[in-house]
Amino acid sequence: MKTIMIHEMPDHVGETVRIGAWLSNKRSSGKIAFLQLRDGSGFVQGVVVKEVVGEEVFSKAKSLHQESSLYVTAEVTEDERSSFGVELQVKDVEIINDAVDYPITPKEHGTEFLMDHRHLWLRSRKQHAVMKIRDEIIRSTYEFFHMNGFVKIDPPILTGSSPEGTTELFHTKYFDEDAYLSQSGQLYMEAAAMALGKVFSFGPTFRAEKSKTRRHLIEFWMIEPEMAFVQHEESLEIQEQYVSHIVQSVLQNCPLELERLGRDLSKLEKIQAPFPRITYDDAIKFLHEKGFDDIEWGDDFGAPHETAIAENFDMPVFITHYPKDIKSFYMQPHPDRDDVVLCADLIAPEGYGEIIGGSERIYDYELMKQRIQDHNLDEAAYEWYLDLCKYGAVPHSGFGLGLERTVAWISGVEHVRETIPFPRLLNRLYP
Template identity: 80%
Template sequence: MKKIMIQDMPGAIGETVKLGVWLANKRSSGKIAFLQLRDGSGFVQGVIVKEEVGEELFATAKGLTQETSMYVTGVVKEDTRSSFGCELAITGIEVIHAAEDYPITPKEHGVEFLMDNRHLWLRSRKQHAIMKIRNEVIRATYEFFNNNGFVKIDPPILTGSAPEGTSELFQTKYFDEDAYLSQSGQLYMEAAAMALGKVFSFGPTFRAEKSKTRRHLIEFWMIEPEMAFVEFEENLEVQEQYVAYIVQSVLKNCKLELERLGRDTSKLENIQAPFPRITYDDAIKFLHDKGFTDIQWGDDFGAPHETAIAEHYDKPVFITCYPVGIKPFYMQPHPERDDVVLCADLIAPEGYGEIIGGSERIHDYDLLKQRIAEHKLDETAYAWYLELRKQGSVPHSGFGLGLERTVAWISGAEHVRESIPFPRLLNRLYP
């Protein structure tokens, strides 16, 4: 007998097949039982009719508990009422393990309860759909950068210096010296770009930021490209092409998941390059005109400010050229102004905030050394980074995209904690 997965069923209409599944839910109507089955690849309805299978097998089906594991056999039948397109007419059930008192029932549960049971909550339809979208974003990321001549490089997670200062870093001991969990692989990616031209990394990063907003995680994943001989405007073009690519890939390959989440796909279909741009100066003026008198030139934007700006557009929007005082030491100054730098944050629509931060990097040795001193950083720890500016330095640029915020935006998840399998939050290290 052919053993397949649920995702393969549309191509097996009319065949008798065997599947390994869990029971997600069930309901019965007299002499017919409807079993909602899942196997990790998808969800499908199994139908078992008493008069066709006999009293014993039907009683077994009616007695199944939620999340019981089993092998089921049956005939794959077309079902035009289902967006999946088929169902399973069950002819046999072999119970593997009967689950007992499964804690997450179809009723409503509180967030803390669900987070305590995250290891089980992942099995739900909604969380399954978000994880499938996350996987598609990752797949499309590799595809985009591989197709555009980038080389994947893995920066270290343990570092001896901090790209953006040490105030939000997790410190540890590396034998007899201090080390930190990486908050960004950027500095190392700059070194890699000088060797390989165009590179990207994809890995975990850590921020010891005591924030409880729906946009923040303590541990999250970043995609960080760096490009030699690429200046500011070219960098923005790569960013918008990349974001448009992953959104369109999700639309193409995750239709069922977006439907399951109730996502308004018309908003995603509009995500095509180019994206609108607004300078920091104009953003401040815009906010003042909208009644945000609390923010002044030189202040960083908070969530309400970013949301107000984003609502003015129907695509992600670049906010460019921030004041030098609120950005990291490595950003290239504006060629015509000494008070702003060549950087941009990409703000997602619908209140999801910043998903990309990027800039052209300083490539002049003396200026970078001056910036390190101004930020009161240990020049010894950055000696190797400075040396890159001595050995054939070139203009170069890069950016970092936060995977979880991007997945939350694309999927329409309310909180970023749902866009990572096991979130690490301010007061949560379990499970």
């Protein structure tokens, strides 16, 4: 007898198989019990008929508690109502572990309770769907960059300086030196791009930002490409192609998960490059026309401002050419204006905010040195970075995509805490 997983069942219709599974729920009607089974690859219903299996097996099935683990021997039969098109006609049940008093019941639970039991909450259908979509975004990310000639590079997590300053960094001691948990691998990726041309990283980043909004995490994952000989406009084209690719990959490969989450597929189906663009200058004018009198030229956008701009489009929208004083030191100045830089933020539709920040990078040695001084950064700590401008400097660009915000947008969940297996929030380091 073959042991298989649930997602393989459509290939075994008419066969008797064995699966290892957990009981997500059950109901019974007289002499028939219906077991909702899951094994990580999917969910399937097992039908237990007393006349078929006998009193002992039927009583065993009816006595199972939610999330008990078991081996099930059953015949795979077709069922149009099932998401996989099949169900199981159970012949035998072998209990591995009877999960008595499982804490997460089918009733409603508060968010804090569910977060305290995140290690168990992951088993739910909704969380299972979100994690599968996250995995598909990661898979299609590697696919996109490898198809386009990028090389995967891993920057360090412990750093001696910060690309954005040190106000939101986690400090630690590195033997007798100060060190910080990385908030971005960008500077190291620029060095890698000078060696390998087009590179990308995918790894954890940390922000010691005391924020409680639905868009923020303390620890999150970033995809950060850097590209030699690529300037601002070409970088925007690569960004919109990349985002289009991952959205279409999720639509193609995660239809059951999107359905389970109740996602409006029509909103995702239209996500195709090119994306609309609006300059920072025009965005300020637009916000003033919409009654946002709290923002002036030179201010950064908050969540309400980004949402208002995004609502004017049904696609992700680039906001380009921000004032240099509110952006990072390494951004290339606009060739015709000294007050803005060649950068863009990509704002997701439906109120999910910024998912990408990117720019063309400075490659002139004297200008980079001056910008480091203007930002009161320790020049000695950036000596290696200045070397990139001194030895074989070329125009180059890069960007960073926040994985969790992107998962939230594509899957349609409200809060980023549901888009990472074990979220780290302002007041949460457990479990």
